[in-house]
Amino acid sequence: MNLRFDHFISLDEFEKIQEENAEYKAEYNNGEILLSSNSSRNHNKIIRKIMQGIGGFFDNTKCEYYNEQIEVIFKNNNEVYKYKPDIFVICDDFEEEGESIVGVPKIIFEVVSENYEHYDYFIKLRTYEKFKVPEYNIVNQYGNIIQYILKDDKFTVNTSFHKDEIYKSAIFPDLTIDLKYVF
Template identity: 50%
Template structure:
């Protein structure tokens, strides 16, 4: 369940304290804290299936996939967001602060649930677009993926994949995953 309290703003230090003591996922968005419970078994299966394929695909290359245990900080003047994307890909020599990344990922997969759908399609969508995430995939647990590609600074839906299709990355065109595998238990 995703919770937030309107009109109450937290400092980064307050967020860090809450995050350290919360048994779930905590994310920060310019003073607002989003809390979500631990993910479902179905969510975890989808996450592990995508990440397993990405791990193998990027082996020996200059990129690596990460999961929601690692934080990505999106920061500019008067703007700070600390998100934990479900799965993301970082390439090259990226700037880090401890266990957090300060550089935008190349690709992000967010797996929707009833409690996260609004922020994944709203605040995160616009943040990822603003900070230059090249490909943003919204994964619906009912068996489809909507791929958004950054074109001239704005996201465009470049594909929708369902069971029976092959997911093809718009950034790494030889990255192809059977969508049935992604949703297989």
């Protein structure tokens, strides 16, 4: 389900819509809402395998990794975005707002779903760039990852990884994931 509204939605309206549509993943894009239906088994498998690949890498550090069950709030004086990235790594520079995290993750992985490609490739990419996420990985379910890094406040493609290669984080160079176990 892709539910879009043709007018600005306030945060209060968003919270109500989110409660009424709890079976959907709801994200707030500074006045716009995207409700998406449940993801596929393959989408979930890829998320699980990437998280297994991250494993204990962040044990005994000031960083934690989470999945889409946790909302990340990006905000400045004029804008608010509430996203649920498929996987993200946040370190000690964040605040809590209920169960949500207010801050900028160090790494984000978004596994692209066919019906929502535009959202990950364009809308979220621009938002993550605006709020200076250091590394953004767009994961194609067919076995590719495009890694964007922030350079001079703009995203640039750092590299891409294919299903038979080893993913290597640009931000945490010792973080590697063997993609043959992911795809």
